[in-house]
Amino acid sequence: MSSSSKAFQWLSLVGIIWLQSINGTNTTFPAYSSQLKNSLSMSQIQINNLVFASDAGKLFGWFSGIAAIYLPLWLVLIIGSLLGLIGYGVQFLFVTNQISSPAYWQIFLLTMVAGNSVCWINTVCYVVSIRNFPLHQQVAVGLTTSYQGLSAKIYTDIVSAAFSSSPHKRAQAYLLLNSLLPLLVCAVVAPLVRNIDVGTGEPTNMATGFNLIFVITIATGIYAVITSLGSMIGLDRVIGTGVFLLMPLVIPIVEKIREKISRRWSLDRENRVYNVSIDDQNGLESIESGVVKEEEEEEHSTVQVHNEVGEVQVHHGIGVREEIGVTLMVQRIDFWLYFLVYFFSATIGLVFLNTLGQIAESRGSSKTSSLVSLSSSFGFFGRLMPSLLDYFFARSKYMISRPAFLMALAAPIAGVFFLLLNPANVSLIISTAIIGVCTGAITSIAVSITTELFGTKKFSINHNVVVANISIGSFLFGYSSALLYRKEGNEDGSCLGMACYRSTFIIWGSLCTLGTVLALTLYARTRKFYSKRS
Secondary structure, eight states: OOHHHHHHHHHHHHHHHHHHHHOOGGGGHHHHHHHHHHHTTOOHHHHHHHHHHHHHGGGGTHHHHHHHHHSOHHHHHHHHHHHHHHHHHHHHHHHTTSSOSOOHHHHHHHHHHHHHHHHHHHHHHHHHHHHHOTTSHHHHHHHHHHGGGGHHHHHHHHHHHHSTTOGGGHHHHHHHHHHHHHHHHHHHHGGGOSOOOOTTSOOTTHHHHHHHHHHHHHHHHHHHHHHHHSOOOHHHHHHHHHHHHHGGGHHHHHHHHHHHHHHHHHHHHHHHHHTSOGGGHHHHHHHHHHHHHHHHHHHHHHHHHHHHHHHHHHHHOOOOSOOOOHHHHTTOHHHHHHHHHHHTTHHHHHHHHHTHHHHHHHTTOOOHHHHHHHHHHHHHHHHHHHHHHHHHHTTOTTOOOHHHHHHHHHHHHHHHHHHTTSOOHHHHHHHHHHHHHHHHHHHHHHHHHHHHHHOSTTHHHHHHHHHHHHHHHHHHHHHHHHHHHHHHSOTTSOOOSTHHHHHHHHHHHHHHHHHHHHHHHHHHHHHHHHTTOO
């Protein structure tokens, strides 16, 4: 692969990072759900049903997968952004009374369309990452997907900066931003999301680029956490985040400069060889002999390095236990254990984060935006964690299996729901951070677990079945918590005090404890398979 191709290869990764950074539009819902509830005179149950609608839109994500096969990737990207424009844009017109008297079913349907838009952009990001980094697929996908965890913080900071003097208009601001920002970024990035000819394999010097990307990513996450906890004003936070998102451009720029220097050196070398006197032909033949020998040695070295890369990839990969489709998968006990572990851990965590606005309001907290930003920042680190471990410690004998990792992440989620029974604000802050980290990490490692247990050939269908639990859980857990909220609330449907969610937290904590036990069972059943890793 040419140096120019390497520069475009890294540039495509930067483009995916930018796309993922703005693609978590659904994660901003807790920041404005209370205002939306008041603006459109909705009940708590109706608000929770909108959370389900957003997740239900993802059940139709397979449409984007089919589109990616037959349509150019840039067109798939634009379709996704246009769906978001329609879903959020029309809601914005409703809230601002540009269109009067919306029916609830219209808001529900628009929320589904907006939720589905995320799938189209995600599909493009996955396809480009896998095709352009064939030897580092998991790392590229995991690293770029982690940036979706920053979306809520980015949107929250922009709204805080632009509407600091008009907090009552924040619901309108979020809807407007959710509809326009993805469209603008997709239009800018569309030329970059294309397949790069990487030849038979990636170059052997990718490690330097990935190491630098990881350093930048970790620094970005640290900055996000600090600014979420600190008192920095909105505009400064937006500028700082923008600078960190531009930093990955250093890699393709350096690669391009290296290409130009290499090309100039090659031209100078050719000129020197061409100007050698005919009288020095014998010397030239000697030189050429040496060059040929050097090239042969270099070629031999390249073959060795390529073999080493292949060995590393085999070593890094656990392998696949079996290649099966959905019909056989749902007949496996391990599938149902895995499905229920996800259901009773990460899915409950996601429902908590989606209900964060109402939870904070019921506890008398006015810092909903800060909590959403905090969960976003820690969720970013959670999503990044599996990629870091895979890339740097995959060959370590101390690296635990993914089912064991799943168990280690489910247990803290169970614990923090009981911590939330404490009325102190610090318990809400700590719980939000822990749930953000653990939920993000489970979401990330689930991709690898599905591949390892059930194969790669039917992965897109198999994993869509696995994550269908999110939509089911979003409805069941969200609806039941709304019923308990209404039971403890006033006649007008509002509820203030610890009693609003006390029963919900006890139920969720107990179910997450069950999820931890199921994760232990899954670990025991798959231990023999994962122990084959050398």
